[in-house]
Amino acid sequence: MNLRVEQSLSQLLHEAFVSLRTLGKRSILALLGIVIGSSSVVALINIGHNAAVDAAMIFKDMGTDTLIAQFPPKGTANVPMRTQLDLDAVRRAVPGIAHIGAIIPFSGPMVFHGRTTNANFVGITPDIPPTMRLVLREGRFLSPFDANETYGVIGDQLAQALGAPGDPLKLGDRVRINDYLFQVVGILSNQPRAMLMPVQANETLFMPADGMRRIYANPQISNVIIRAAPGEDMERVARDAAVALRTQLSDHDVEITVPQQMIDGMTRQSRTFAYLLLALGAISLVGGGVGVMNVMLMNVSERRREIGIRMALGARQRDIRNLFLLEAVTLTAVGALCGAVLGMTAAWLYAWLSGWEFALAVAALPLGVGSTLLVGLFFGIYPAVSASRLQPVEALRDE
Known part of the structure; x- marks a missing residue:
């Protein structure tokens, strides 16, 4: 019985291919429509997926356990931000904080051996390196004992910009900012870009926060960066940290960015984008399906006499139906496979x-x-x- 079924299916497939081949250009045109529709679906789904992956990579190196606090003034008053905050008090008040640090940014020219480049100068508290996941290439980070020293840790790209062939910037070298010489005690490795971080480490010279008055008359804390312990509820840590920081500020509010919320929002946006692309691909696919139906209707019209002969020889209605349905599916299957290959190639390109x-x-x-x-x-x-x-008698009348 199984052998008979296999032979019948094999025979039907052979007849389907022979019939499609006899259609010639019409079959090829219908096949092209299916290929275009199928490749559109495959390519657009992959493009939407890759767009979402690329967007998520923005947050990968920052980490979802990092919070960024900003301090907008209350009301319309332009009140300067404080130079210092009691971050140890915040750490004690909020369970789950692993690291917390403040940054004071400034920018201006920096000179090394007569070469000048614009740079970012960031005053930091000692806990900023682990908070920002900074990695040293050589040297050391700043410590609490360096508070009043003219020491600095320089980013990789900034060090390369100041160096020259045969005269690279090295540990122990001094760079001039205004009238002060800062000794380089550490050089960072090339850091991945973290878009939510308020400073980009590669283009920055980090120095003790207490020493910012040497180059900037009115230093102000711009951000507090918090890194939570593993497994903590980031919403709860952000909420409690905002309350603890507000107790130290009278003229400024506290706004804390939670990366996970942004990632969730981007995920929903990417999903909507993917659905839109899928809908566009489906429209192309429906157009290909209409082409298949037109070809099959023309095929039926041209083979009415053959259908009548098959019925006269004992073919049942379901046999005729299955024959033409198999031809349509065969044409579509070939188009689907070709479209899958074309779609993957287009998405990769x-x-x-x-x-x-x-x-x-x-x-x-x-x-x-x-x-x-x-x-x-x-x-x-x-x-x-x-x-x-079709009725056999009417079908057999056709010439």
């Missing part, structure tokens, strides 16, 4: 041109191929049913 790291979306191939087959099946039903309902 788009990611390469955009500078993204290509990542295969798990749902791309199943959705692309599966939806294409369903479209072929749906648009092949009407021609197949129409063929099965």
Whole structure:
């Protein structure tokens, strides 16, 4: 019985391919429509997925356990921010804080061996390096004992900008800022860009916060950066930290950015974007399905006499219906496979041109191929049913 079924299916597939081949250019045009539709679905799903992955990478190096506090003035008064905050009191008041530090930014020219470049100068409290995940290439970080010293830790790109062939900036060298010489005690490794961080470490010279008055008459804390302990509820830590900081400020409010909230928002936005791209691909696929239906209806019209002969020889309605339905699905399956290959290639090429790291979306191939087959099946039903309902006598009359 199984052998008979296999032979019958094999015979049907052979007849389907022969019939499609005899259609010539019409079959090829319908196939192109399916290929374009299928490749659109696969490519657009992958492009949406890669866009979401690339957006999430912005936050990866910052870490979802990091909070950024800002201090906008209350009301319309332009009151200067304080130079110091009791961060130890905040740490004691908020369980779950692993590291907390403040930054005081400034910018201006920096000179080394007659070479000048614009740089960011950031006064920091001692806990900033672990809070910002700074990594040293050589030397050491600033310590609490360096509060009144003219020491600095320089970013990788800034060190390269000040150096020259045969005269690189090295540990122990001194750079001039205004009328002061700052000794370089540490050089950072190249740090990944963290878009939410208020400063970019690669382009910065870090110095003790207490020493910022040497180069800036009115230093002000711009941000407090908090890194929570593993497993902590970031919403709770942000809420409690804001309360603790407000007790030390009378003229400024406290606004804390929670990266996880932004990631969740971007995830929802990316999902909406992916649905939009999927809808565009589905429209292309429906257009290909309409082409398949037109080809199959023309196929039925041209083979009415063949259908009548098959019925006269004992073929049942379901045999005729299955024959034409199989032809439609076969045409669609070939288009789906070709479209999957073309769609993956297009998605990879788009990611390469955009500078993204290509990542295969798990749902791309199943959705692309599966939806294409369903479209072929749906648009092949009407021609197949129409063929099965032909009366043998009327079909045999056709020349």
